[in-house]
Amino acid sequence: IGPDEMMPKMFGTRLLGAQNLTMLAYLFFCNRAYRGHPMPHQLEGFKLAERTNINNRRLLVAMLIAIIVGTFSSFWSYYHISYVEGARDWFAWRPFNRLQSWLISPLPPNYPAVIAMLIGLLVTFFLMIMRMSIFWWPFHPAGFAISSSWSMNVFWFSILVSFIIKWIILKHGGMGTHRKMIPFFLGLILGEFIIGSVWSLIGVTTNLPMYRFLF
Template sequence: MLAALSLLLFFLLSLAFVRMRVDGGLPITTVHQIMGYLFFVTIGTGPGLFADETYVGFGFLAVLGFTIIGMWPAMQFEGLKLAEQTGVGEGRMIWAMSLGLLIGLVSGTVFSLETMYEYGIFALQEQGGARDEARIGRFYLYLIKDAGTVEGGTDWLRLTFHGIGAASTWCLAALRQHFLRWPFHPMGFVFGIGFGWRLWGPALLGWFAKWLTVRYGGATTYRQIRPLFLGLIFGEICMRVLWAIVALWQGELGMGYGM
């Protein structure tokens, strides 16, 4: 029963992340699904409340959710949409994505395990996206280790705040559907309370640049300068690759970790 409910929650949250990425228009790539936490807040914790095997399962779900697997469907849908716009066959795109997934899983497992066993897991702390792997141990420590031994009831305070957030998002979505000129987008509320401290600067700058372009240049100018901003994104990715190659050439893993 709990396994089926966990899969259902995972599916619903993944759909929500897809909507956030598509409708919100912001490059959200790191969203974690904390399954065990939802059960602990709603039902409680303590010995006998769940079987020991269930607590272990919650621990593995924590790792699975912390690897941002919930964002994969959104990225895959974007890839399929891009293939559709560029004339690449859907079947060909699915095969390419599957091959990339297989290569990524194998190479990521090999290189991550080699680095962790030779230099320690916290060597990954300075390796970009690998920071999540280095933080999984802390995640266990904070949320999982005492769940089976410390008794606790339903956390009504957290449930209340979760409910207020869900109700506010639903109300904003309903108002936007019923009123054509409703100015507040539900995605703005979600981003503002969840990611605003990270995204307000880039989001404001991007919005202002787009507003200036459309306001004074029109749709034609907007289409003409869009490659410039795509080039900025691609350039940032290229610099990451460049410095990764330099670090490998210099024998540095980052922050003083020698190879």
């Protein structure tokens, strides 16, 4: 949930005005979802380079090339698919339908939503204090902050199972067993990505529907 959802609820759409609401609609893509944000992947890449003694400058050059190629490829693929399949069924209509409803039926401030935001702020501070005060505290304030993200309704069960397995390993095997098991579970994640990518490539090559892997 980004500013485009919070500000209209805090101040009301009438107070914000048509110009500000229109700008929020055009910036909808910034806060639609955070699962595709490049920054965490870039940081992980630099961490891997550090662990494997890869030259950071070469990695940076490779990332810059990938950004340039990916940007132009995205523009081309977006317009190509829009012309072939039609852009009407894409997701871009959502912010402007919402903008239309704001302009036609202005809303006052949503006080229950504001109270919920304040409660969320207090819970986040509580989790942060507990995290810093008690070393075994398992709940992270960042996890609470992203728990309302759309992706969580897809991954919550996998995260819960991982949390339980980690707790069992630490309780009965200790930190040594936990460190030994890390490559195995990282391999499970990497294996899913590889298998999903292979099926996607087969589907693109044969132009036939294949198994669907989310993200």
